[in-house]
Amino acid sequence: xxxxxxxxxxxxxxxxxxxxxxxxxxxxxxxxxxxxxxxxxxxxxxxxxxxxxxxxxxxxxxxxxxxxxxxxxxxxxxxxxxxxxxxxxxxxxxxxxxxxxxxxxxxxxxxxxxxxxxxxxxxxxxxxxxxxxxxxxxxxxxxxxxxxxxxxxxxxxxxxxxxxxxxxxxxxxxxxxxxxxxxxxxxxxxxxxxxxxxxxxxxxxxxxxxxxxxxxxxxxxxxxxxxxxxxxxxxxxxxxxxxxxxxxxxxxxxxxxxxxxxxxxxxxxxxxxxxxxxxxxxxxxxxxxxxxxxxxxxxxxxxxxxxxxxxxxxxxxxxxxxxxxxxx
Amino acid sequence: xxxxxxxxxxxxxxxxxxxxxxxxxxxxxxxxxxxxxxxxxxxxxxxxxxxxxxxxxxxxxxxxxxxxxxxxxxxxxxxxxxxxxxxxxxxxxxxxxxxxxxxxxxxxxxxxxxxxxxxxxxxxxxxxxxxxxxxxxxxxxxxxxxxxxxxxxxxxxxxxxxxxxxxxxxxxxxxxxxxxxxxxxxxxxxxxxxxxxxxxxxxxx
Numbered sequence: 001x002x003x004x005x006x007x008x009x010x011x012x013x014x015x016x017x018x019x020x021x022x023x024x025x026x027x028x029x030x031x032x033x034x035x036x037x038x039x040x041x042x043x044x045x046x047x048x049x050x051x052x053x054x055x056x057x058x059x060x061x062x063x064x065x066x067x068x069x070x071x072x073x074x075x076x077x078x079x080x081x082x083x084x085x086x087x088x089x090x091x092x093x094x095x096x097x098x099x100x101x102x103x104x105x106x107x108x109x110x111x112x113x114x115x116x117x118x119x120x121x122x123x124x125x126x127x128x129x130x131x132x133x134x135x136x137x138x139x140x141x142x143x144x145x146x147x148x149x150x151x152x153x154x155x156x157x158x159x160x161x162x163x164x165x166x167x168x169x170x171x172x173x174x175x176x177x178x179x180x181x182x183x184x185x186x187x188x189x190x191x192x193x194x195x196x197x198x199x200x201x202x203x204x205x206x207x208x209x210x211x212x213x214x215x216x217x218x219x220x221x222x223x224x225x226x227x228x229x230x231x232x233x234x235x236x237x238x239x240x241x242x243x244x245x246x247x248x249x250x251x252x253x254x255x256x257x258x259x260x261x262x263x264x265x266x267x268x269x270x271x272x273x274x275x276x277x278x279x280x281x282x283x284x285x286x287x288x289x290x291x292x293x294x295x296x297x298x299x300x301x302x303x304x305x306x307x308x309x310x311x312x313x314x315x316x317x318x319x320x321x322x323x324x325x326x327x328x
Numbered sequence: 329x330x331x332x333x334x335x336x337x338x339x340x341x342x343x344x345x346x347x348x349x350x351x352x353x354x355x356x357x358x359x360x361x362x363x364x365x366x367x368x369x370x371x372x373x374x375x376x377x378x379x380x381x382x383x384x385x386x387x388x389x390x391x392x393x394x395x396x397x398x399x400x401x402x403x404x405x406x407x408x409x410x411x412x413x414x415x416x417x418x419x420x421x422x423x424x425x426x427x428x429x430x431x432x433x434x435x436x437x438x439x440x441x442x443x444x445x446x447x448x449x450x451x452x453x454x455x456x457x458x459x460x461x462x463x464x465x466x467x468x469x470x471x472x473x474x475x476x477x478x479x480x481x482x483x484x485x486x487x488x489x490x491x492x493x494x495x496x497x498x499x500x501x502x503x504x505x506x507x508x509x510x511x512x513x514x515x516x517x518x519x520x521x522x523x524x525x526x527x528x529x530x531x532x533x
Contacts, residue, residue: 036447038416038480071334087396094393101359101377110379111356131333162447167376174397184514191523255520257527297332300342316357316381323356324408326377327482328450 016227019044031232036162039105039328050233051161052106059099060117060124064298065145066092068128072138084181088142091174098170102163104326118303126284127214129292136189136196136203143182144207144249148214150175151244152236160232163328183252190256197258204253205261212279213287215242246274360386361411363452363489364394365402372404374441374450374482383407383490391499400500403492410488412461414481416443422477423465430466432457437486438464442478450482461485 016024023042030037037043066089073089076082100110116122127145132138150172157168189200216238219225228234236244247267253260264277287295332338357379363372375394380386386405395403414423435458441450454472458464461483468474468481492499 038446040416071336074336090392091397094396097378097393098376104359104377109356133333165447166449170375177397180514180516184516187516187519187523191519256523297334297337297343301337304340304342313357316385318381321358321381322409323358326359326408327361327411327413328374 016044016046028230031160031230036165037160038162039325046227047231047233048106050228051164052103052108054233055099055103055106055164056108056113056116057123057125059096059103059113060122061128062092062096062099063117063302064124064128066096067298067301068130068132068294069138069141071132072135075135076138077135081185085138085142088178088181091178095167095171095174098167099164101326102161102167105163105328107325109323114306118299118306120290120299123288125214126288126292127210128298129287129294130207130210131294133206134199134203136199137206139182139185139189139200140203140207141182142178143186144211144253145214146175146178146182147249148211148241148245150179151241151248152215155235155241158232158235166328187256190258201258204258208261209279209283212242212276213281213284215239215245217281217284243274246276250274357381359408360390360405361408362386362390362394363404363406364400367399368401372402372452377408378405380405387490387492395500401497403496404489406484406489410484412465412483414465416446416480417477420477422474422479423481424469424474424478427469428466429470430458430463432467432471433459435459435463438467439484439486439489440464440468440472441482441484442474443480444476444478446479450480455486 020042024044027037027042027044027047030041037047069085069092070089073082073085076085100113103113104110113122117124132141153168153172153175157165157172159165159168186200189196218239219237225234246265250260250265250267262277264275266275267273268275286292332343337343358381359377360380360383361377362375364375365372375390378386378389378393380389383405386407387403390403390405394400417423417425437455438458438461439455440453442453443450453474454468456464456467456471458467464483465481468483
């Protein structure tokens with residue numbers, strides 16, 4: 001699960017003029033040849049910083065992303081759904097660990113990243129600041145938010161940083177289970193009783209706006225983003241990922257005779273592009289900056305977990321153990 | 329304070345808590361590198377790391393993290409600090425270029441891992457007997473059949489690895505009725521078809 005990565009908070013444009021130009025040239029040639037960058041390689045500061053931020057935010061999104069669905073584990077309809085949802089939520093937390101390790105190879109420790117999450121210094125995907133009112137909301141997340149995540153992650157797995165690509169490949173395999181599970185849940189609701197259909201439709205109506213926000217505002221084409229594209233830190237623009245997702249999933253939603261709360265939504269036959277009502281980006285900004293319906297709750301849960309587990313970690317500490325940056 | 333939709337959050341009164349104090353710096357546990365054998369015909373390959381206080385804990389975490397979804401027939405964990413790691417070379421150049429060959433002599437058992445392509449994983453390619461990590465690489469050059477340029481090599485003393493045993497394989501046995509790996513087992517499209525037919529009937533009535 002994942003929302004946009006480097007979109008919610010990019011680092012300020014930074015010049016590469018202080019870098020060793022010979023090294024920079026070799027680095028760029030390697031990327032142009034389609035080779036991956038590995039942890040021990042020379043890399044520009046901007047590359048390192050941007051990747052740490054992007055991978056870290058992705059990891060936080062997995063941790064926080066486990067929460068809205070996690071609240072439905074105890075109330076899942078039936079044993080099978082409960083088992084599957086537990087496994088899925090465990091996957092998401094595992095994805096966070098994979099991503100934290102990838103970021104660690106760039107020099108920021110997992111502990112620093114978790115500190116930054118629970119103190120509110122670091123951001124995570126906006127979509128998880130909304131509540132899951134009913135089981136149908138959980139179904140929507142499992143299918144369609146995960147589908148959005150897959151679009152992003154498949155793109156990013158073609159990026160240039162080896163450890164991030166390896167983590168994403170693993171994640172994408174597991175996400176494909178989630179997608180099947182989520183689709184199955186939504187089909188079950190949509191083809192069920194009138195009440196079930198009504199619940200599913202209500203969930204789509206609630207989640208449509210956050211889902212459109214999920215991919216982030218249209219990218220400004222700046223020199224900075226052009227550099228990140230050339231270095232294969234960013235692979236697709238926000239609009240490209242949004243279009244891909246619409247193209248793959250709107251027909252599947254319509255197939256279930258469910259409706260989408262956007263009267264303008266249609267595929268333009270000439271351009272092949274989806275046309276939609278421009279999402280409310282003021283709300284997006286408000287929520288990402290802390291004023292969403294669940295921001296406080298999400299961080300409170302993480303902080304409490306951190307505090308309650310502290311004695312365990314303390315008990316596990318050994319006086320001579322030494323932390324080293326992981327290898328790959 | 330607004331109530332949460334999650335009854336547990338209300339029960340524990342989490343939303344009324346003040347922001348906690350900054351976390352004391354203490355709990356960065358050491359890292360362990362994890363190797364997985366995906367099936368009996370394949371060699372062990374590096375999958376990632378876990379943070380743990382010791383090898384046994386690392387093994388438990390690694391089992392959860394790396395062997396739940398995909399198939400697995402063996403799992404190794406080793407402390408990051410116990411791995412001897414060569415620098416990564418430029419493409420086409422092998423880490424074995426420029427190091428001398430050595431005969432296999434008395435010593436301990438070392439395992440050799442190769443990275444053949446940037447972005448891929450280190451794979452276990454063989455075992456040698458040597459007196460040190462460095463010497464193990466020299467012996468490997470002599471003993472192993474190395475045909476492709478090796479971009480990066482890891483050397484690990486076998487006794488430093490916490491390995492799953494033959495009898496542990498039962499951990500990864502899944503029940504025959506557990507067919508979740510195949511998309512077709514979800515039978516989603518059957519349900520949609522049936523639904524459409526029924527909708528069609530209603531429209532005609």
